[in-house]
Amino acid sequence: MKKIENKRYERLSANSQKRLVIESDNVLHELQNESEDKITGLDYFYDVAGKFARGQLSAQEKKKYIATNCVQVPIELIYAADAIPIRICSGAYSMSQAGDGLLPAKSCSLVSATFGAIYTNSFPVDQEILSIITPTTCDQKKKLSEIPTGIDQPFYTLELPPAKDSEEAREYWYRSVKKFKRKLEKITGNRISRRRLKGAILKVAKAQQAFRNFHQLRKEQTIISGTNAILVANTFFYDDIESWTRHLNDLISELKQRSDRDQTVVENNNPRLLLTGSPSIFPNLKLPIMIEKMGGTIVVDEFCSSNRLLYDTVAVDEWNMYDMIPALADRYLKACTCPCFTPNPDRERKLLAYIKDFQVEGVVYQSFSGCQLYELESLRISRLLEEANIPMLYVETDYSPDDKGQLATRTEAFIESLKTNQHN
Amino acid sequence: MNKLQKHINNSNISKFRLVFQILAFLLLIYGGYLSIDLGTSIPTFACPYNQECPGTCYLISAQHQVHNTWASLFGFRGKALLAGLLSFVLLFLILNKAWCGYICPLGTIQDWITKLRNRIGVSFSRYDDLSFKRLKTIKYVLLVLLLIIPLGMSNSIFGLPLLSHDLSAPFCQICPGRIITPLFVGDASQLFVDFTNATTMFMSSLGIIVLALFIVGSIFKKRFFCFFCPMSALHFLFSKIALLRLNKNGENCTKCGNCYRVCDVGIKAIAEDIDHSYIVKDDCMMCLKCIEACPENDCLKASFLTLPVFESTEEGFFSRNLHLDHEMQKPSQKVIEDEKD
Numbered sequence: 001m002k003k004i005e006n007k008r009y010e011r012l013s014a015n016s017q018k019r020l021v022i023e024s025d026n027v028l029h030e031l032q033n034e035s036e037d038k039i040t041g042l043d044y045f046y047d048v049a050g051k052f053a054r055g056q057l058s059a060q061e062k063k064k065y066i067a068t069n070c071v072q073v074p075i076e077l078i079y080a081a082d083a084i085p086i087r088i089c090s091g092a093y094s095m096s097q098a099g100d101g102l103l104p105a106k107s108c109s110l111v112s113a114t115f116g117a118i119y120t121n122s123f124p125v126d127q128e129i130l131s132i133i134t135p136t137t138c139d140q141k142k143k144l145s146e147i148p149t150g151i152d153q154p155f156y157t158l159e160l161p162p163a164k165d166s167e168e169a170r171e172y173w174y175r176s177v178k179k180f181k182r183k184l185e186k187i188t189g190n191r192i193s194r195r196r197l198k199g200a201i202l203k204v205a206k207a208q209q210a211f212r213n214f215h216q217l218r219k220e221q222t223i224i225s226g227t228n229a230i231l232v233a234n235t236f237f238y239d240d241i242e243s244w245t246r247h248l249n250d251l252i253s254e255l256k257q258r259s260d261r262d263q264t265v266v267e268n269n270n271p272r273l274l275l276t277g278s279p280s281i282f283p284n285l286k287l288p289i290m291i292e293k294m295g296g297t298i299v300v301d302e303f304c305s306s307n308r309l310l311y312d313t314v315a316v317d318e319w320n321m322y323d324m325i326p327a328l329a330d331r332y333l334k335a336c337t338c339p340c341f342t343p344n345p346d347r348e349r350k351l352l353a354y355i356k357d358f359q360v361e362g363v364v365y366q367s368f369s370g371c372q373l374y375e376l377e378s379l380r381i382s383r384l385l386e387e388a389n390i391p392m393l394y395v396e397t398d399y400s401p402d403d404k405g406q407l408a409t410r411t412e413a414f415i416e417s418l419k420t421n422q423h424n
Numbered sequence: 425m426n427k428l429q430k431h432i433n434n435s436n437i438s439k440f441r442l443v444f445q446i447l448a449f450l451l452l453i454y455g456g457y458l459s460i461d462l463g464t465s466i467p468t469f470a471c472p473y474n475q476e477c478p479g480t481c482y483l484i485s486a487q488h489q490v491h492n493t494w495a496s497l498f499g500f501r502g503k504a505l506l507a508g509l510l511s512f513v514l515l516f517l518i519l520n521k522a523w524c525g526y527i528c529p530l531g532t533i534q535d536w537i538t539k540l541r542n543r544i545g546v547s548f549s550r551y552d553d554l555s556f557k558r559l560k561t562i563k564y565v566l567l568v569l570l571l572i573i574p575l576g577m578s579n580s581i582f583g584l585p586l587l588s589h590d591l592s593a594p595f596c597q598i599c600p601g602r603i604i605t606p607l608f609v610g611d612a613s614q615l616f617v618d619f620t621n622a623t624t625m626f627m628s629s630l631g632i633i634v635l636a637l638f639i640v641g642s643i644f645k646k647r648f649f650c651f652f653c654p655m656s657a658l659h660f661l662f663s664k665i666a667l668l669r670l671n672k673n674g675e676n677c678t679k680c681g682n683c684y685r686v687c688d689v690g691i692k693a694i695a696e697d698i699d700h701s702y703i704v705k706d707d708c709m710m711c712l713k714c715i716e717a718c719p720e721n722d723c724l725k726a727s728f729l730t731l732p733v734f735e736s737t738e739e740g741f742f743s744r745n746l747h748l749d750h751e752m753q754k755p756s757q758k759v760i761e762d763e764k765d
Contacts, residue, residue, distance in 0.1 A: 165696075167552060167553050195752075198748070198752065199749075199752060202745065202746065202748060202749040202752065205742065205745050205746060205749075206746060206749070208742075209742040209746065212719075212738055212742075216738070311678075312678070312680050313680065313682065313719045313741065313745075315680075315682035315683075315685050315686055315717040315719075317685060317686040317713075317717075318542045318548075319748075320542065320545050320547070321545075322545075322547035322548075323547075326685070327685060330680070330681050330682075330685055331680070334679060334680050334681035334695075335678045335679055335680035335681070346678070346679050349678075349679075349698075350678065353675065353676070356675075
């Protein structure tokens, strides 16, 4: 009996991995052939995404890898412990199918996909993962580590407060981060020294600077499709940070040159859209691809897998351990607009600021079915946008391709109505 | 002009402040050797107990000027009081609370102690919200006392008997500046307990206790004394109309809290207040570190009249931070030090 089960598990694992490769290749193929006028700087990012699906991110290097969930894990600490963080929040339909069987019926696709990837051991690197760090964000994510599967995975729960403005929350989070630092030192066997942590903070700051430049550039001109921009940011958590930063800087200079030549890939008259809600993580780019195919341009997104990922900075006053760690902790808490925080007016303010800065004409709000937090916050956001007179399309979807037809109709209608608004 | 502005916004104002503070310190401690006279209404701790101080702290003048009977205060003594106040206000308005952050010698000494502590690698502490709110009222109490006590020496307040003249200039008696600043010119004569009578004994011992608190406190808490400083309270009465201003554009604030993190006096409003444009609070010393730590364009801004002085920019934030990275790349003495720990 045991043997049959083992065989079944192995088959599931192998199949899911194979299907993930097909899925990701399909998406990449679609993106690469999106227009005739190719941006060469994007090739690297496609390449990384492809490698991610094949689990080949680290083929040559022997390094220590730490898997992370959600955007609140202080990656600087992981770098300082001389390990590589890899975020495993998954966008793979194949993985969500693998996870579905073990989770309650109404789990959100992202969680079941992440769980599926953990369960089938389908990590983007072909090396041992030392630990899987899960912050206590949403109920489904934090309970992942407690699902009985018979397979032991090295979970670590990083305690995150449910609020972020109070003094108590900050204090709690500081202690939690300090504990995490000690845990990292233990599992990697490397001491996090003052100098190493400073180096890691500055290394991430360089990536942030590049990312912010990219963000500013998109403010001025629509020189890259929103889907590609989402993928570019997304690959941050797949590759070596320094190489990612270098390639992003190259991409920025290429985009600048193109804009000087007025060589844009994006129709300038398309309605300008903001995409927010449950994050579209590669290869689940179903909605952004659909929107842009239907004639809308995503000028900016508010996803924890792209714009929320790198924007917030670390400000250290005294470069000693006692100040660096709270500074780091603050970066992940104070400005974070994750709906797991209550109250969360900062998300509303951020959306309004994006709408103003990027001259957004309409908002598309994605909720994965079962993703309670984004579903709940959509109520406030839709009220807010109504007051601001910005049309919003609420889309409830998941990773399956079944609703593509329905999505196409709805997004097309929405975009058409925005175009009519433009003419009036 | 734009280029210059960009250069300034990218610069490290804390380094500029460090140099400026040293120069101001030299002027206010040793200026007397050059026979400089800056008048008697200086809006910061320029302490004449130090013989070489080129001016007089306005708190001394104020305490002496109100030390009069009501009758004379409404006569020509009152005019002297008004003239003193007017010149204090005029001087103050130019620099606003930057008098504390850039010029005050006691502030500078505390900053040096902070630097030393940082070097050694000892952590600092912060007040929690509640203590912050409670303790910040002390400076107003001190301000009221330092004005009422001299009045009570010449007039009977609420029918009480006149106060002893040994309480003359009561704040100076407990101010650490009276003892510390003369030490820098080699004069330790203020470090004593006056055994003349109970009042003098009490006041002079209190002065030494406050001095000890000043030194010990500023090791553990940045700008420990400033939080209780009555000069700071007096400043704040006029701060809203000052020429040097610190403004915040709440729309561009992401509430990341960077500004509050680096604030030496721990003003939370700088991060949380997104409704008010003028953001100078009573404890603020306008060191402008908050602007340095702000990564948003056009969010925090210091200006003189309408002229921008220093603004928060994304570019500036990263250029200051990544400058540290270049320093780290350089092999230096530091590396060897770090290898050890």
